[in-house]
Amino acid sequence: MIKERLAELVEESSDGALTAQEALRATVPLTALGLTSVGQMRLIDAIESEFGVEVDLTEDGLELLDDLDLLAGRLSSR
Incomplete structure (x- = not known):
């Protein structure tokens, strides 16, 4: 459920340039699929x-934004 919600947030943050379904099926980093730095900042918010x-705005934290599985795992462990 967290992963699906994150995918929806990716779609909203990217103004639809990357759909929730594309984010869920991604096998490459979301930035490779078109999530821009502006989209990343919106996603963080x-x-x-x-x-x-x-x-976390360090390189490690920003890398989490590229992988919904890792991000969902981190959020569910909090």
């Missing part, structure tokens, strides 16, 4: 608002 967490 959405995740922080929805899940009440702070997204």
